Every structure is written in structure tokens, then in C-alpha cells.
Amino acid sequence: MRFIHCSDLHLDSKMESNLSNDDARLRREELLDTFTRMVDYAAGNSVKAILIAGDMFDKPHIRKHVKQRVWEEINNHPQIDFIYLQGNHDKSDFLDIDVAYPDNLKLFSEGEWRTYTYDDIAITGREISSYNYKTVYTSLVLDSTRCNIVMMHGQESEYEGKDKTHIINLQELRDKNIDYLALGHIHSYKLDKLDERGVYCYCGALEGRGFDECGEKGFVVLDVVDKKVEVTFVPFAKRLFHEVIIEMTPEDDMLSVLESIKRSTVAFPERDLIKVVLKGYRSMDMDVDLPRIRRTFDEDFFFLKVYDETRVQINYEQYANDKSLKGEFVRLMQKKDIPAADRDRIIEIGIKAVMGEEFVD
């Protein structure tokens, strides 16, 4: 029997990557598209149920058309069960509907552990809150003869944390006859051993929403054969976020910088989002032309942003015998006890101002 484990869809939520309003709106629609594609994937691959381990939404008010599309997907696929465990962000009005919930929507609650069975497979889950976090682990009792999949939402920990409502205490879940602990909350894929019997897994988000969520995103396919769970991560995001660090040297000019960026990003697909950070040292004569970089690569990707964190390399010996204001200024700065980056920048601006060169960026 086959299942999909997904979480942290954050449908209709905000983007974290400084996208323009139009691009951010497009990305929000793409989150929804990816959810639809995942359901199509499930329909095409004989998936019995989709396990949503929290944070399908992350705000109380969901736009009407978003709710409609999600309900359409659930209603139009009666052969697939949607087993939905609400996470810490799921405080939406999605479930406020006039009609009865369809049979293929399975929900959990805070009050008790609830189990849905598929032959000898039991899928058990419970939502953690401030009311139940103390007893939640104790009350979990599983039949060791079954294949047990447990769904929860929170941050993994070996200990009780301060914010107990968002903590999954792995210690408490060991030796509970769990075969697969389906978790949600962390946006990157992680699979690890829970105990001798089972594993725990964060499937990660379906789509990245910012440059703090770089790397592959998708869902996990669970194939249960003879009560054994086989885990496969399926990369599924429409677009990926990438951060590229370019280390500059004083010998670099704009052409070599552009070439380095080209070399570092050539493998990325056109549909992806790229963040380029220039670091290292550059010569005094080298002005990083950020608009030029943006112009050069803007068409190559869905979104590109560039940060200049380089420092100017100052050759203090060059100014040691310079009997001028410029030399005096450099020698003075050399003596000042200020952060090196500030000193370099001040020297660069001061010298360029004295020399009548452009220094405004």
C-alpha cells in the first residue's frame, strides 16, 4: 500500500524572498499548483492516502478561490484519503463549510489520539496544544502487530523545550511500536532512526519560500509491504532557491566577476530563484557594478538578487611616503581602532572623493 507524507504546504502564505508583489502573487499561485500536481501524482500512482503533517495553511483567512481549489481536489479524488493533522499555524477558516465533510477527509484532534486503519496499517495522530502536551506521549498506545504510522507536528528534540507546544520529544516516542513517525514543522527533508523498530522523518515543505529554504523540496512516498515501510523522497518543487557565494580577489575586474557568477549559476534552471553574494577583497579601482550584474543575469532566472559584501584591499605601504592629504588620511585611518570593514570603506570613499572619482553607490 502506498502513501504520501507531506507537510508545511503554507498555501496562500506570504513569500520571504523580497519578491515583487506580482512575483509573490505568482509564487502563491504556484504553491497551490504544486499541491494540485501532488494530488495528481497520488492519483496516478495508486496512492491510498495523503498524510498532511501540519501547516497546510498558516493564517486565519484564506482567500476564497484557494479554499475552493483545495476542496475541489479533495472532492474530485474520493479514492484518496486526505489525512490532515493541523499544525501550529493551521488556524484557518478552511474547515468552515456549509456542507458535511467528505468521507475521504480524515482529521485529528487535540483531545485524543485518533487512528485510521488500512488493512494492517494504522495511521495515528494527535495535535499538540498547551492542554495536552504533558500527557500526549503517555496516552499513545499502539498495537505492536500492526504497521504503525504516527503523525505529529513540531520541532524534534531529545528533551522538553521551553515552548512545549511546538516540541516533539523523541525520547518519549521511542519504544512505542512506531514504524514511521511522520513529522511536520521543519521545511527540509530529514530521515533518521527513531528506535530499533522505526524511523522519524520530516518530509520538508513542498516549495521553498525564501533563500533560507534553499535546496530540494518535495514529499515522501511510503510503500508499506508486509508491515515494512520503504521511504522515498520525491523532489517536487516547481522552483528552487539557490544562494551563490563569489569570493573576489583584488585582481578581479567586472568581466571576471560576471564570468564567476556565470560559472557558478550555469547549472541552475531558468525557473529558479538565485541569490548572489559577493565576498572577499577587491582593488580600489574596482567598482562593483551591481546593476550591470542584475542586467546581465536577470533574464536568466525567475528572480535574482545580488549583495555586495566585498571589501577594498588597501596597500598601506603605498601611502607611507605620500606627502599629501591623501597619504595623511590613509596613515591616520591605519591608526584608528575601528572595524576593518568600516576602515576599508571609509578609506575608499575618502580617496575617491579626493581624487574626484565616483564613489556613490
Added chain:
Amino acid sequence: MSYVFNDDITEFLENNGWGKTTFSVFIKAMFYGMEYSRKTKLLERRHYLPWEGGVYGGSLTFSVDDKTYRVERTFGEKDKDDTFALYDAVTGNVSSDFTANLGEELFEVDRESFERSIFIPQDNIGLGITDSLNAKMGGVANVQDDISNFENVIKRIETATKVYTQNSKVNPGKIKKINEELSVAREQAERIPVLLQAYETKRALLGEKKAELEKLDKQKVIISQKITEVGAREQSLGEYRAKKQSLEKQQETLRGLNTFFQKGVPSSEDLDEWDDRERILEVNRSKREELRSKQPDEDEIEFLKEMFEDSPISDSQIEQWNEQARQIRNLRMKGEHAQMSEEERGNLAQLRNFFVKKIPGADEIKAHLTLSSRGKELYGKLQTLEDRYRALREKENDLNPVDDSSNRTTNTILLTLLVISLIVGGIYFFTFPERSWITIWIGVACELSAILIFVFGFLMAMIRRNRNERERAQFEKSISEAGDELAASRSEYDEIHDTLTAFLSDFPEIDAEDIQQKIIEIQRKMDKLNGLEEKEKDYLSSNSESMDELSSLQLELYTSLSHYTTILEVNLYDTQDEDKVIEEIEEKNEKYTEYLSRKKEIHRISGEINAEYNGLMAVLGSYPVEDMDSITAGLKEIRQKDILYEETTKQIHELKKEIEEFEASHMINKDEESLTDLQEQHKVIEEKMTELRAFISDDEKSLDDSSREMQECEEAADSIEGLLESRQEMEEKVRIYEATIEYLTEAKEEFLSAYMGPLQRSMRGYLRKIYDDNDAEIISGGLSLDMNLGIQYKYKGITRSGDFLSTGYRDLVAFCGRMALVDILYPKQKPMVILDDPFTNYDEEKFGKVKELLAEMALSHQIIYFTCHPSRSIV
């Protein structure tokens, strides 16, 4: 080339172009090497590179403290090709006391400062120092430039700062703009909790409405069930009530029908008869309308009446006209066959037109033909006579004696000369000194020859003259005779030509070679005219009888048709188209006959229609039909009401029977909630639910709007982070700009304290050496250098520009300032000072003071002095 410099002053008294600049470059290159840049490849290195390639360079021996060194350098195209070596000049060993950066290690100034500070130019020394833009001043100028430009530097950074910090409303800085954006975004973000609360409230209200709707829905289900139960019971009672209502309605209908048929209900036979009569009436009306539609219009009727005068033409009359027309047609065809051909008639007309002015007789033409032959003959004779006359005249010219006379004159001269020669020769031989009989005989022979030749010449001349006079007289006679004959022939020819021209003028222009051919053409045309006229005459005589018959028939027919042709406006004598006229008359006659026939039939049918109409109107008058204007509608109404009367009577009977049977079998009185009441309640609930659904729909739409509004606010809230990040970056830039200003200001102050104070003191030291405290006020503190190294002085508390000083005094002060600068820039090792003839404009007094100063300076400086004039020698 090798030079040895003195420790104090080394003077070069050389002309301009000797190479002072090359000399200074050499000294600089020995200490600092030759500058090389991969980017610009400085001109200086290439400038001094030998044209044939290879390396160039030299060596310089110098002393530092108590030690003497020799530096050797060579230079190639690039710095990697350069060599450097330093030796101890005393031991000759390689020295490592200094590296290739020898200049900087010795003087602690960079290459550029060194190059441009030791070289004092020839031009106005004061200007050279004080002109902050003079590039020749190099390192000194650099000092000047960045110090004097300090205010601009600070201003530029402040301007860059203002791009971010400007608080203007019109042109706000970037930080102000971003703060405004932040303010808007924050306002939007602050609305989120309120919007969310409102959203939740609306959501709760919507939940209440949905609960109410659900409650009503349940009530509706209950009432629907009741309606089903009561409805089943009342089904049969309802049928009874319906029948009673139906009976009442039918009885009411019957009452109305009885009023309609007050005078009796017609039988079905009567109704069928009326319908038949009505159909006949309609058929007659249609017939009449059809006949009327075929009648001509009023104008045409009037025309036909006028044409035929109320009586159509008989067929026999028309047949007679047609026969006459046929005969006329035959006669005309016969006449056309007995006529000349069209071509002949055309030719005849042309010929008559040709001879319209004159018809010449045959004799007249013959006479003129004879004349033309004579004229032609004369024309040929005239040509011959003219040729002959012309030939005689030319021959007369040939007989002109001019040439002959010249020949004769020549012969006469020759003979005369011969005679004279013979006479002179005879005289010579007579008078010959050694005269002998031979010479005498020769002399006699000469004289005799002279006489014989003279006589012979004279006789020949006389004979020729007589012969010429005879020939001329005979020739002139021949010319005169030829001229007379030519004149006579020309006169006759002109006369004949005039006669013929006058004859031809009576005819149109004829295209022929000459007059004779024209007359022949006239004769030919005359013959043709005569032939055609004869032919015409024959045709005319043979057709006269048929034409008479034709005229008679035409007159008879045209007179008979005259009444009709007048009305038809046709003139048969012009058109001779009697067939067409008769055909048209026949057609009109037929139309007129038909018109009269239809008119009669219409009259007959109208009588029948009137009779039938009056009868049917009498029938309709017996019943109160709605539409009395239409017999058809009236009869239809009577028939329909008749049928209704019969059916209503039957239904009333059946209903009465059913009602009686129902009343006999049912008890009709139930005290319970009626079906109508229940249906009314159901309707009220349905209306409430509809109203509630509308409210719910509105609320849901409102919630959706709120959701969108919150979305916008959240987007604004999302942008805050990016805006704050941008603002932080800008504030960071501003902080760096402000720190740059602060540190630049501090550097300037340190620079001034390090250089300007010593500079001022050193300069005053030099001034004192020149003026020996003679001018205490100026020297003690009045004179100084400004930030631009310009001269200024204080006099009675007021600072004035150096321009207020005399030129000579200013130059001296400037020179002292320049020497002071050298002292300041080179505090340890003093380099040589190269003076390029800077004192050419000084008077003797000033020059004397400078010489004293240089002598003083030579104690601590090595001075290399170039001048091109002995009067400026300082040695």
C-alpha cells in the same frame, strides 16, 4: 657622457635645448627607477628608449652621511627587463644598504614628489608656486591640490550623504522616502489585528445565520410532511369543490348565450346555408376585383375613347389597310431594284461637285491640251537657251585680255632688256681697251641684233592686236542673238502658262505631275460625268409608271389613317412606316374592345353582390354580434356560440348529476388546519430562507473582501522587513560618509600642523637671510603662505593677498617659499635642486641677493644651475 657635480653649486652655462629635462629625468631614474605600468605603459619609458631597441641606463655616484655609493641601472621595454646594482664607491663591493627603492628609502618621498619638487622652472617662479593648477609643480602641486580641494571633497561627500538624508518635501532623500513607505506599510500592518477581529466577528455572525437557516430548513421539512398528509385527505373534497365552481361558471356562460340567441337558436341547416351564401358573395367579389384589376387606367381609357370615338374598328377595315400597306411595300421594293448602284450615285455626286463652277467643252479642253504641249516644249527650249547664253557669257569672261596683256608686258620688258643689253654690250665691245677687229665685229653684231629684235617685237604686237579686235566683235554679236531668242521664248512661255493657270482655277486642286496631266485628268473626269448622267437619265425614264402608282396608294392609305396617326403623333410621309402604325392601331383597338367587354361583366356581378350582401346583413341583424362590419366574422361568431350553447348545456347536465351523487355519498365539514393554511406557512418559511440565503451570500462576499483586504495589508507588512533592511543599508552608508568627513577633516588638520607650520618658519628664515631684518614688520610675521601656498601678508592687522606686493618682492618671497618646501619635503637627506634659469627677469639688486641666498643654501644643498646668459652666472 659623464658629469661630476660640485658639493655646492654646479653651473651649466649652455644654450636652450641642451637637455635640462632629460638631465632631471636621469637623476630621478637613478634614484627611483623608470616607472612602468601594465595599463598605461608610461610615455617616459618609451620616450627615452633607444630607437634601435635594447637597453639604456647609467650610473650615479652619491654620498649619504659619510659613505659614498654608486648606483647602476639599465632599463628595458618593461620593468622586468630593468637591472639595478648598488656598489660601495670606495671598495667597489656590492652594497645592500639600500634596495631598488633607493629614492624612497633615502628621501622618504615618492617618485612623483621628488620629480616635481627639485625642478624649479624658468617661468615666473612666483606663479609657478602659487598656481595651484600648475601640473609642473607635481608633488608640491599634489599637496596643494588635495588641500585646496578639501572643501570640494567634503562638499561631494555631503552631497552624497544628502541623497539619503535630505529632508526636503520637493526632493526628499532616499531615507525620507523609505520612511514614508515604511509609515504606509506600518499603518497597513497595524490594521491587520482590527481587520482580523472584524473578520472573526463576521465569521461568527455568518455561523449564526447558517444555524438559523438550518433550523428553518428543518421546520420546512415538517410542514412539507403535513402538507402531504392533509393534501391526500383533501384531494377528493377538492374535486367536489372544483366541480361546483365549474357548474357555476357554466351556468353563467349559458345565461349569456341565451341573451345572444334571444330570437332563437339557428338550426345547422340555416348555418350551412348562410355560409354557402357568404362563400358565393366572396367569390363574386373576387371575380369583380380581378376584372377591375385588368382594366386600363383612366388616362389610357380616355386615350382609347378619343382614338376610337366610342366604336372599335372592324376587322375588315384593318385587313384592307394591311393589303394597301403590302402593295406599297412591293412598289417600293420594285423602285429600289430599278435604280443606279450606290457607288454610281456617289461618283455622280462627286463629279457634279467637281464641275460645279464650270463644265468645259470638249474643244476647249483640246485647245488647252495643245497649249500645254506647246508650253512644255517651250520650257525645254528655255532650258537650252539659258544654258547656251550662260556659256557665251562665261566665254566672254574668258576672253578678258588682262592675262594676255600681262604676258605681253612681260615679253615687252624682256625684249627691251635684251635690246638694251645688246646695245650696252655693243658699246662695251666698241670701247674695249684692247680693241680688235673681233671685238668690233662682236660690237656691231650686238647692235644689229638689238635693232632686229626691236623691229620683230613691234611687228608681232601689231598683228596680235588686230586679230583680237576681230574675234571680240564676232563674239558679242553671238551673245546678243542668243539673248534675244531667250527673251522671245520666255515671253511666249509665260503667256501660255497664264492661260492654262486661269483655266485650271475653275476646278478643285488636282494631284498631278504637271499642268498637262491636270488637263488630261479634267478631260477624264468630264468623260466619266457624261457617262453617268446618261445612265441616270435611262433609269429615270424606266421608273416613272411605278412611282405614280405608289404615290396614289400612299395618298389613299395615309388619308384613311390620318385620324389615328394624328393621335399617335406619327407622320407617315416622313417615316413611311405604315405597317407599324397599322399594327399599333390594331393593338389599341383590341385593348379597347376588351375594356368594353369587362366593363359590362363588372356591372352584372356588382348587381349580384349587392343582392346577396343585403340578405346576409339582414341575418346578422337578428343577433348581437360583436363585428357587424364583417359578414364572415359575424357568421363565425354565431356558429361558435351555437356550438358552445350545445356543449355548455350538456356539461351543466353532467355536473349537476355528479354533484348530486357526491353530496349524497360524502359528509362535507372538517375542523382541521386546511391545506391552504399549511401551504401559506410553507411559503413564509421559504421566503425567510431565501432572504437568509441572500444575507449569507452577502456575508460570504464580505468575508472574501475582508480576506483580500487583509491580504493586501499582509503584503504591506511583509514589505516592512525589506524596507527596514534597505533603510539600514542606507543609514550605514550615511554613517560611513559622515565618518569619512570626520576622518578627512582630522587628516587635514594633522597635515597642516605637520607641514604648514614648519613651512612658514623655514620661509621666514630664508627671507631674513635676504633682508637682514631691514623690514621687521613684514619678516617678523607679516608674510605667510595660505592653504594654497599662495603668498599673503598682514599689514596693520589686515591680511592681504600677495598680489598687493611688487612683482620683484613677490617673486623673491615665492622663491623663499619654494626653498622652504624643499626643506619640509626632504627633512633627512637633501636632494639636489635643479634651477632652470629662473632669474632672467631679476634686476641686479635682486639677483645679487638671490646669489647670496644660493651661496648660503649651497652649504646644505647641492645646487645644479642652468643658465643661457653669462650675466646670470652665479659662480
